[in-house]
Amino acid sequence: MSTSPENRDRAIVAWAKDRYPIAKFAEWAKHKTVPVGPNAFWYYFGGITLFLFLIQVGTGILLMFYYKGSADTAFASVRFISAKVPFGWLIRSVHAWSANLMILSAFIHMFSVFFMRAYRKPRELTWVSGIALLGLLLGFGFSGYLLPWNELAFFATKVGTDIVGVIPVIGEPIMYVLRGGEDVTGSTLPRFFALHVALFPALLTIFIAGHLFFIQLQGIHEPGTWKAHPEQRKTMPFFPHFFMREMLLWLITLNILAVLAVYFPAELGVEADPFAPAPAGIKPEWYFLATFEFLKYMPAHVGPMEGEEFGLLIISIGFLGWCLVPWIDRGRNPKLTKIVMAAGVAIIVFLSIMTYRGFAA
Amino acid sequence: MRFLASALVIVSAAFGPVAWADELDEPEEAVDSAEIELPGGECLACHLTTDDKLGELWKADVHARAGITCVTCHGGDDTKADKDLAKRPGTKYRGALTPRQVVDSCGGCHSDAEYMKERKPLLPIDQLEKYWTSWHGKLLKEGEPKVAQCASCHHAHGIREVNDAKSPVYASNVPATCAHCHADAEYMREFGIKTNQYEQYVESVHGKALLEKNDVRGAPACNDCHGNHGAAPPSVSAITHICGACHSYNAELFLGSPLAPAFRERSLADCVACHGQHEITHTSDSWLEDEPGGACRKCHETGDEGSELALYFADSMESVHQSFDEIDGLLTEAETKGMDVTEAEDYVEAARQGLMQARTLIHAFSKPVMEEKLIEISANQAAALEAGYSALRGLQERRRGLAISTLLLLLLTIVVAIKIRMLPPTE
Numbered sequence: 058m059s060t061s062p063e064n065r066d067r068a069i070v071a072w073a074k075d076r077y078p079i080a081k082f083a084e085w086a087k088h089k090t091v092p093v094g095p096n097a098f099w100y101y102f103g104g105i106t107l108f109l110f111l112i113q114v115g116t117g118i119l120l121m122f123y124y125k126g127s128a129d130t131a132f133a134s135v136r137f138i139s140a141k142v143p144f145g146w147l148i149r150s151v152h153a154w155s156a157n158l159m160i161l162s163a164f165i166h167m168f169s170v171f172f173m174r175a176y177r178k179p180r181e182l183t184w185v186s187g188i189a190l191l192g193l194l195l196g197f198g199f200s201g202y203l204l205p206w207n208e209l210a211f212f213a214t215k216v217g218t219d220i221v222g223v224i225p226v227i228g229e230p231i232m233y234v235l236r237g238g239e240d241v242t243g244s245t246l247p248r249f250f251a252l253h254v255a256l257f258p259a260l261l262t263i264f265i266a267g268h269l270f271f272i273q274l275q276g277i278h279e280p281g282t283w284k285a286h287p288e289q290r291k292t293m294p295f296f297p298h299f300f301m302r303e304m305l306l307w308l309i310t311l312n313i314l315a316v317l318a319v320y321f322p323a324e325l326g327v328e329a330d331p332f333a334p335a336p337a338g339i340k341p342e343w344y345f346l347a348t349f350e351f352l353k354y355m356p357a358h359v360g361p362m363e364g365e366e367f368g369l370l371i372i373s374i375g376f377l378g379w380c381l382v383p384w385i386d387r388g389r390n391p392k393l394t395k396i397v398m399a400a401g402v403a404i405i406v407f408l409s410i411m412t413y414r415g416f417a418a
Numbered sequence: 419m420r421f422l423a424s425a426l427v428i429v430s431a432a433f434g435p436v437a438w439a440d441e442l443d444e445p446e447e448a449v450d451s452a453e454i455e456l457p458g459g460e461c462l463a464c465h466l467t468t469d470d471k472l473g474e475l476w477k478a479d480v481h482a483r484a485g486i487t488c489v490t491c492h493g494g495d496d497t498k499a500d501k502d503l504a505k506r507p508g509t510k511y512r513g514a515l516t517p518r519q520v521v522d523s524c525g526g527c528h529s530d531a532e533y534m535k536e537r538k539p540l541l542p543i544d545q546l547e548k549y550w551t552s553w554h555g556k557l558l559k560e561g562e563p564k565v566a567q568c569a570s571c572h573h574a575h576g577i578r579e580v581n582d583a584k585s586p587v588y589a590s591n592v593p594a595t596c597a598h599c600h601a602d603a604e605y606m607r608e609f610g611i612k613t614n615q616y617e618q619y620v621e622s623v624h625g626k627a628l629l630e631k632n633d634v635r636g637a638p639a640c641n642d643c644h645g646n647h648g649a650a651p652p653s654v655s656a657i658t659h660i661c662g663a664c665h666s667y668n669a670e671l672f673l674g675s676p677l678a679p680a681f682r683e684r685s686l687a688d689c690v691a692c693h694g695q696h697e698i699t700h701t702s703d704s705w706l707e708d709e710p711g712g713a714c715r716k717c718h719e720t721g722d723e724g725s726e727l728a729l730y731f732a733d734s735m736e737s738v739h740q741s742f743d744e745i746d747g748l749l750t751e752a753e754t755k756g757m758d759v760t761e762a763e764d765y766v767e768a769a770r771q772g773l774m775q776a777r778t779l780i781h782a783f784s785k786p787v788m789e790e791k792l793i794e795i796s797a798n799q800a801a802a803l804e805a806g807y808s809a810l811r812g813l814q815e816r817r818r819g820l821a822i823s824t825l826l827l828l829l830l831t832i833v834v835a836i837k838i839r840m841l842p843p844t845e
Contacts, residue, residue, distance in 0.1 A: 093844055140758045147816075293844035301841070305834045312827045319820040322756040 090292035091299040092279045099169035100277060102162050104303045105310055107265070109159035112314070113197075116152035117254070124204070126250035128243030131206035132328040139325060150318035156198055158314065160344050163191050171401050174388065175278035181383035183271040186264050188380055193261045198342055200253040206246060211329035212339040214249075215241045220352065223365045242331055281388070346415030347408045348372060353418075375404075459496030460504060461488040475576030478584075484537060491515065491523045517558060517567045521549065524568040548648035555648075564605070566649075571595050587646075590628055592639035593619055615640075618697035638664065654687045661689040671781035684717075691716070701777065703739075706732035724783075731780055734792055738773055741799045742766070748806035757813050762805030769798035 073079055091100060123142055125134040138145035167187060170176060176184035203214045218241060222232035237244030283290045293299055341349050351372070355364035362370070378385070378400075386397040456462055456476060465488075466473040476482050481490075489496050493510035495503065505511040515523060525546030527533050534543050545568075549555040554565040571587055578585035586595040597616035599605055606613050619625040619640070627637035643660050644650060652660050658678075662669025672678055672688065681688055692713040693701070705713040706728045708720055718724035745766055749759045772795035779791050 136758075136760055140761055146758060291844065298838070298841055298844060301834055301838050305831060305838065308827050308831045308834065312824055312831075315820055315823055315827075319816050320756065322758075324756075325758070325760075 086296045087294070089276075089295035091277050091295050092283075093291040093293050094280055096169075096173055096280065099165070099173065100299075101303055101306050102166035102169060103272075105306055106159055106162040106166055108307045108310060109155050109162060110261075110265075112155045112311075113152065113159060114258075116148050116155065119148045120152060121254065126204065126247055128206060128246050128329075131204060131246055132325075135205040136325060139323075146322055147318055150322040151314055153323035154314055154317045154321075156201060157343070158310070160191075160194050160198060163194055164344075167191060168401065168405065170278075171382070172398065173278065174281065174386070174394070176383040177386070177388050178383065179275055180271065180278060183268060183275070184383050185380060186268045186271065190261065190264050190268060193257055193264060195344060197253060197257050197261075198344060200249040200257065202342055203246060203249045204253065205325060206329045207326040208329050208333070208336060209326055209339065211241060211331070212335045213341045214245065215335070216339060216349070217341055217345065218245075220348075220365070220369070223363065223369055225366060240331075340415060340418075343412060343416070347411035350411040350415040350418070379404075456482055457485050457487040458482075459487060459489075460499045461492075461494070461496045463499055464501065472575060475573070479575055479577050480579060481577060490527075515569075517563050517565070520567045520569050520574075521546070521555075521558065525549070545647040548645065552645065552647060552649045553651075564608075566599060570599070587641075589634040589637075589639050590632060592641055593625065593629065596640045615696045618695070622696060622698045623700050624698060636664075654685060655682075657690050658688040665689075668778055668781045671779065675781065675783040677783050686717075703732060703735040706735070706780075708732075727783060727785060730785060731788065734788065735773075735776070738769075738776070738792070738795055738799070741796070741803075742769070742773075745769075745799060745802045745806060748803065748810070752806055752809040752813065755810075755813050757809040759806060759809050762802045762809065765798045765802035765805060769795050769802060772798060 070079070091097070120138065123134055123138045123145065125131060135149070138149055140146075142148075170184065170187065199214075199217060203210045218232050218235050221235065222228045224231070233239065235245070235248060236242070237248050279290070340346065352365050352368045355368040357364050359367035382397060386394050388394065456466075456473075458465075458476065462473070462476075466476075487496055488494070489509075491512075492515070493512045494505050495509040495511075498504040498506075505513075512519065528541070529543050529546040531543050534541060549567075550559065554567065557565045558567060573586060578588075580587050582588060583590075585591065593616060600611075601613050601616040603613045620629060624638050627633045628639055631637070641649065642663075643652065658669045658673060662673075669689075678688070681691065692705070708715065708725055708729055712728070714724060714728040718728065745762075749762055749766070752759050752762075772791060776788060776791045776795060779787055782788075
């Protein structure tokens with residue numbers, strides 16, 4: 058047999074087929090389909106989020122080659138990455154922008170799933186694992202923000218961990234553990250670094266695996282009207298039709314990232330000084346702005362509770378309700394479905410207004 | 419029962435020293451407490467009821483806390499409640515002290531090395547000696563009662579430590595304490611000296627640093643130049659040493675410069691001749707210009723050697739400033755376009771430090787000395803400019819790279835799109 062590339066490929070496939078159930082996988086892939094319809098565009102955001110996460114992993118590993126996670130060296134090492142390391146500025150900027158786009162994409166994915174009512178039986182656990190994934194992504198954002206050890210990040214972390222401390226009973230111990238003491242100091246940085254590069258990635262991998270496993274097991278949710286009108290049912294094969302379209306969007310996303318990194322590279326600012334007074338205009342990242350702004354509107358006291366405590370209670374109840382949506386709206390009561398959908402719109406309006414006010418403040 | 423008694427004996431023996439130690443601690447705690455028993459014996463029975471203020475002042479007084487009584491300064495017998503008995507002849511009762519008595523009374527203890535060593539060993543004991551060298555002391559000796567004595571600045575009762583912010587001699591309170599008399603034109607009329615020092619000082623660079631920025635460790639108050647207890651106007655020859663106590667390098671440069679002997683010859687008061695006295699303001703490069711009112715024009719004529727040197731200094735500073743303007747513009751442009759300019763900023767910082775040193779080096783009044791520093795400044799400025807231009811070049815490279823990568827991604831996108839169109843239609 059000649060050793061042409063084609064023959065070599067065939068030989069590799071034959072070798073693999075001999076050892077692994079590749080034919081079964083190919084058969085499964087051939088029959089995997091994705092619904093086609095007016096809402097099909099929104100299906101791509103799960104994949105975009107995953108793509109951005111993979112970019113995060115890649116750029117994150119590269120950043121770790123040079124980053125030094127202690128209060129004495131962190132700022133200088135990030136400065137070195139931005140100024141001296143070849144393409145260091147690009148890697149750092151892509152990491153920062155990709156983090157933001159990933160959270161945005163995750164939010165879009167979550168709300169699209171919500172408004173398509175794809176959370177309903179049998180996909181309750183897919184919904185809950187998705188919320189856990191979003192929570193982890195927010196944790197990534199919060200812990201990563203402090204790592205350059207600049208002034209803005211330092212004080213934003215102080216404010217953020219202060220909010221954690223407001224939670225009754227468990228808040229203060231959690232805050233103490235997060236900070237590595239009573240206040241945000243040099244001891245806080247290694248903790249956030251450990252969370253960012255060890256604990257959160259491990260948890261995220263488990264939850265992504267679970268999330269994808271549920272999707273593979275149950276398939277992608279199909280519009281509810283197809284049950285009544287099976288003639289409307291239209292699907293496309295996942296491979297290669299959906300996959301190639303997804304790739305198209307990945308390429309566009311990659312290009313958007315490159316443009317953002319070149320025209321709006323990640324800033325570094327001034328090195329954090331724990332003894333300096335907080336500068337004016339301290340704000341968290343955009344995805345925490347709504348919560349931050351909402352808590353600012355709380356009065357000093359609401360009944361026997363502290364205002365911030367009350368605000369956090371409301372947010373917690375809302376969050377719990379959001380997690381329990383698959384059990385609240387089971388599709389049996391159209392009136393209840395309408396109320397739940399209206400609540401979803403109200404949440405988007407509320408988050409948008411609060412975020413805007415946070416930016417404008 | 420015997421067992422119980424034995425146990426009590428053992429417990430007492432074990433805890434006895436602890437109880438004794440606690441008793442030892444008690445008097446110390448009482449001293450620290452705000453509710454100390456005021457020394458003063460029977461004097462307080464009348465004086466605290468008739469004058470509340472005196473009681474408050476005496477409570478805060480360092481002497482009261484040290485257990486010194488009224489009779490130490492005023493004489494009398496504080497064991498007698500009866501006023502006549504307390505002030506009877508033979509008790510050395512003096513009542514309110516005259517200025518001279520104040521000085522002698524305070525000096526009696528404060529210049530006694532043996533006495534002070536036991537009570538406040540770190541406090542100097544030369545206040546009285548210095549006081550007699552001051553204008554205040556000299557005039558008091560001549561019988562002038564209006565001059566400042568100990569109580570004028572430290573107060574009679576309610577005397578606090580110098581580092582107590584409520585003390586009238588705390589650094590930031592000193593100017594107002596001196597001004598109490600020296601800014602009072604009516605009070606000072608017979609002494610024939612100016613009374614605008616405080617007014618000028620408040621507006622001066624030193625006054626603003628002390629009174630507005632509260633720089634109590636760095637900024638000088640009146641006493642830092644004139645002396646505390648030996649307060650007197652400094653002599654012309656002492657000026658450089660006085661200013662040099664803080665501005666040591668400037669003083670060293672000046673004393674080694676050709677201007678120092680020339681100033682001596684003309685009886686010019688070194689630093690004061692150019693910078694002024696109490697009104698000292700921030701220096702400005704415009705002082706070097708060959709314009710009426712310029713510092714150098716006070717002595718030099720246009721075209722003479724000194725004037726030429728001043729013009730050289732002025733032109734050099736102007737040129738350094740122009741370079742800074744160019745660098746600032748460049749770095750701002752690079753930074754607003756998202757480029758990292760921290761390396762360039764390091765060079766700018768070094769150049770700015772150099773400029774500050776160059777301003778100090780003016781006091782050497784030497785062209786070669788200045789030239790050396792200017793070479794260093796311009797090297798740092800050139801490096802900052804290069805770093806700035808390099809950042810802008812880097813920006814161009816980034817944009818070129820982005821254009822190429824966009825093109826490649828676009829091509830790839832088109833290929834994928836064509837592939838998608840070539841796929842068989844969906845069900």
